[in-house]
Amino acid sequence: MRITQKMVMKNQTKLLSRNLNNASKSISQISSGKKYTKISDNPVEIAKALSIKAKMGSNEVYDNNIKLAVSENDTAELAILEVNSTLQRIREVLSTTKVAENVDTFEQAAVEIEQLAGNLVDHLNISFADNYLFSGTETDTKPFSIVADGSGNPTIVKAGNDDAIQVEIADGVKIDKNITGTSLFTYDGGTTTLSTTINNIITDLRNDDKSNVSTHINQLNQHESNVLTGLAKIGARTERYENMQDTHTNFTFKLQDRLSEIEDTDIDKAYIEYTSYQMAYEASIAAVSKLNELSLLSILR
Amino acid sequence: MGLNSALYTAITGLNAATYGINTSSNNIANANVKGYSRRSISFSSAGYIDTGVGYIGSGVKVDGVTRVKDVFLDGQIRDEVAKLNSANTQKASLDYVESFLNEPSDSALSSQMSNMLNEFSKLANDPSSGTLKESTLQKVQMFTTSVNYTAKGYKTTLADNNQIEANYVTRAEEIITDLQELNNSIATITSNGSTPNELMDRRDVLIDELSQYAHLEVTINDDESFTISAKTTGADQPLVGGTPVAFNTIKDDLTEGKVKGIQDANTKIQGYLDDFDSFVETLATDMNTIQGNNGGGVMFTFTAGDAAETLTVHSDLIDGTRPINVGNPANPSDGSNAFLFADLRAGNMSNGKNAQDQYNELLVNVGTDISNLDSDITTREAVLNQLEQRKESISGVSIDEETVDLMTFQQAYEANARVMNVVQEMMDTLLGIFR
Numbered sequence: 001m002r003i004t005q006k007m008v009m010k011n012q013t014k015l016l017s018r019n020l021n022n023a024s025k026s027i028s029q030i031s032s033g034k035k036y037t038k039i040s041d042n043p044v045e046i047a048k049a050l051s052i053k054a055k056m057g058s059n060e061v062y063d064n065n066i067k068l069a070v071s072e073n074d075t076a077e078l079a080i081l082e083v084n085s086t087l088q089r090i091r092e093v094l095s096t097t098k099v100a101e102n103v104d105t106f107e108q109a110a111v112e113i114e115q116l117a118g119n120l121v122d123h124l125n126i127s128f129a130d131n132y133l134f135s136g137t138e139t140d141t142k143p144f145s146i147v148a149d150g151s152g153n154p155t156i157v158k159a160g161n162d163d164a165i166q167v168e169i170a171d172g173v174k175i176d177k178n179i180t181g182t183s184l185f186t187y188d189g190g191t192t193t194l195s196t197t198i199n200n201i202i203t204d205l206r207n208d209d210k211s212n213v214s215t216h217i218n219q220l221n222q223h224e225s226n227v228l229t230g231l232a233k234i235g236a237r238t239e240r241y242e243n244m245q246d247t248h249t250n251f252t253f254k255l256q257d258r259l260s261e262i263e264d265t266d267i268d269k270a271y272i273e274y275t276s277y278q279m280a281y282e283a284s285i286a287a288v289s290k291l292n293e294l295s296l297l298s299i300l301r
Numbered sequence: 302m303g304l305n306s307a308l309y310t311a312i313t314g315l316n317a318a319t320y321g322i323n324t325s326s327n328n329i330a331n332a333n334v335k336g337y338s339r340r341s342i343s344f345s346s347a348g349y350i351d352t353g354v355g356y357i358g359s360g361v362k363v364d365g366v367t368r369v370k371d372v373f374l375d376g377q378i379r380d381e382v383a384k385l386n387s388a389n390t391q392k393a394s395l396d397y398v399e400s401f402l403n404e405p406s407d408s409a410l411s412s413q414m415s416n417m418l419n420e421f422s423k424l425a426n427d428p429s430s431g432t433l434k435e436s437t438l439q440k441v442q443m444f445t446t447s448v449n450y451t452a453k454g455y456k457t458t459l460a461d462n463n464q465i466e467a468n469y470v471t472r473a474e475e476i477i478t479d480l481q482e483l484n485n486s487i488a489t490i491t492s493n494g495s496t497p498n499e500l501m502d503r504r505d506v507l508i509d510e511l512s513q514y515a516h517l518e519v520t521i522n523d524d525e526s527f528t529i530s531a532k533t534t535g536a537d538q539p540l541v542g543g544t545p546v547a548f549n550t551i552k553d554d555l556t557e558g559k560v561k562g563i564q565d566a567n568t569k570i571q572g573y574l575d576d577f578d579s580f581v582e583t584l585a586t587d588m589n590t591i592q593g594n595n596g597g598g599v600m601f602t603f604t605a606g607d608a609a610e611t612l613t614v615h616s617d618l619i620d621g622t623r624p625i626n627v628g629n630p631a632n633p634s635d636g637s638n639a640f641l642f643a644d645l646r647a648g649n650m651s652n653g654k655n656a657q658d659q660y661n662e663l664l665v666n667v668g669t670d671i672s673n674l675d676s677d678i679t680t681r682e683a684v685l686n687q688l689e690q691r692k693e694s695i696s697g698v699s700i701d702e703e704t705v706d707l708m709t710f711q712q713a714y715e716a717n718a719r720v721m722n723v724v725q726e727m728m729d730t731l732l733g734i735f736r
Contacts, residue, residue, distance in 0.1 A: 006693060040672045043672060046404065058646060139632075140429070166426075
């Protein structure tokens with residue numbers, strides 16, 4: 001084939017720019033740390049990366065949700081423990097009246113239990129971040145309050161609802177995070193409430209009637225075990241949250257791994273590539289600089 | 302036959318050598334001119350004189366200076382140029398689309414959308430939080446802005462491309478007018494018996510340029526007049542020679558070239574925009590339906606069929622007349638409705654898809670189109686490069702060759718001058734006899 005100087009120059013220029021282009025691609029991969037900067041660099045892989053990023057984003061949200069739910073759970077747990085110990089205290093006070101003969105003692109017990117009933121309501125009205133924990137979805141309504149009955153003895157009135165509040169802990173997995181007020185307030189399906197039990201105790205004490213003390217103590221025991229069931233429920237949930245959190249953490253690591261595999265530059269590889277492109281580029285520069293000598297004119301001179 | 306005839310023979314030699322030197326020097330001077338084909342000078346023996354003892358030549362004559370060219374190769378190159386230009390033009394336009402989509406990046410629509418839906422998930426889990434409500438509304442607005450921006454990007458590109466197409470058509474028509482004039486000039490000169498090499502080079506350059514705009518069929522007749530027609534989806538349409546049609550009237554039927562490329566790009570971009578519009582419309586309608594549960598009103602307003610550009614967050618939500626519908630307003634911790642928004646991430650759109658994947662599909666379409674064009678261009682460039690190398694190999698000026706030619710003609714000149722010298726000496730000898 002006939003070769004002209006222009007052909008050689010044109011070819012060399014093309015090769016030069018290709019080598020420089022290659023070198024600049026790998027240097028930008030190294031300095032940006034990313035393999036791809038445009039969708040067309042690898043559309044399918046980039047779509048995967050975007051899905052993974054979205055997945056990691058939602059995982060982060062679930063993780064936050066769980067953290068929030070765990071804190072609420074812890075608060076509810078403390079409150080229920082307090083409710084339980086208050087019930088125990090009421091039972092103890094009531095027990096002392098079994099053996100007491102003095103009417104004053106009855107009155108003192110009644111006053112103390114009245115006080116304790118107040119404590120009970122305070123604990124049941126626990127709130128977390130300005131939301132009452134035991135009032136269903138009406139978290140701005142104080143769930144329990146003490147109202148005097150006709151004879152001035154306290155009754156506890158329940159407000160709010162028993163709707164479940166859900167927490168999303170994974171894709172499509174939503175679990176109830178709240179303990180309903182009713183489940184703490186009543187046992188045996190709602191016929192016996194803390195309100196009636198305490199109202200009966202105080203009314204009987206004020207009437208100097210100690211015939212029902214054993215029944216009352218029995219009822220208090222039932223309430224205690226009912227409240228402890230709530231505690232067990234909370235414990236189980238906490239465990240489930242923590243399990244899920246572990247899963248998310250592992251999953252996020254795996255996603256991160258996969259994302260890095262797709263997106264991130266393999267620095268070692270890129271550097272070796274860069275070095276070889278650089279060498280090729282330098283060699284071609286050297287070759288081009290010799291081209292001028294490649295002419296009959298330079299010999300005839 | 303006298304000494305004088307030897308003198309005349311030498312003069313034809315001197316002349317031929319001078320023409321040769323001129324041709325070479327012209328080749329060297331034009332070595333880097335675009336479209337220049339090297340000239341080759343050819344000589345032949347001038348007539349013979351019957352001297353009675355035999356025929357003796359009377360020197361050399363210049364037959365002509367011709368362009369060294371492979372016309373068939375020119376045709377192949379033009380075909381490839383047309384194809385490469387349709388691909389290149391298309392790619393340049395799609396590259397722009399890719400640049401305003403700006404994926405993958407944390408500020409692009411894909412992240413804005415997943416941020417928004419994740420914010421709904423947060424809100425669902427903490428529905429009574431005023432800050433979260435506010436930030437969710439902000440994320441919705443950011444998403445809306447991104448959607449508007451993307452739609453505007455598509456539309457601006459479409460409008461720009463229409464302008465570019467018009468420019469291409471104007472340029473092609475200018476070239477065609479020039480070529481028609483050239484055709485006349487060349488015909489005039491050739492009818493006088495000369496070869497207008499310069500005009501022919503100019504013609505080839507212009508045809509090459511025109512081949513960027515359409516797939517051409519060029520016929521060059523023996524008298525160097527030529528016809529050019531463009532390949533269309535129907536019959537070939539004459540542009541120069543014959544009864545030419547205006548380029549403007551066939552611009553929508555071309556098969557290759559820049560005009561076709563920009564039209565193809567617009568077809569694709571319109572496709573992306575339509576897909577994007579229908580995606581946005583589905584998502585916005587779904588979100589409106591969710592917002593509307595239990596009389597929550599609408600979240601977005603938009604014009605059907607142009608959803609992406611016209612998508613706006615309803616003013617009631619922005620000025621706080623209505624809140625984002627997270628659930629039963631009587632129960633502040635009821636996040637059931639906000640969950641419905643968040644579930645759009647998980648395949649709960651009304652078309653059964655999940656929002657992220659569906660948007661990613663659109664992105665993959667754009668990316669795949671571009672990377673297909675990329676490899677198409679690489680192949681075509683390689684083919685074109687091969688052809689151009691062959692063309693250069695045939696028509697290009699080699700300085701080495703020209704240097705050798707220069708030396709040859711210089712020697713020829715010196716030799717002929719020497720002959721004159723000899724003749725002169727012989728004359729002197731002859732004249733000396735009579736002294």
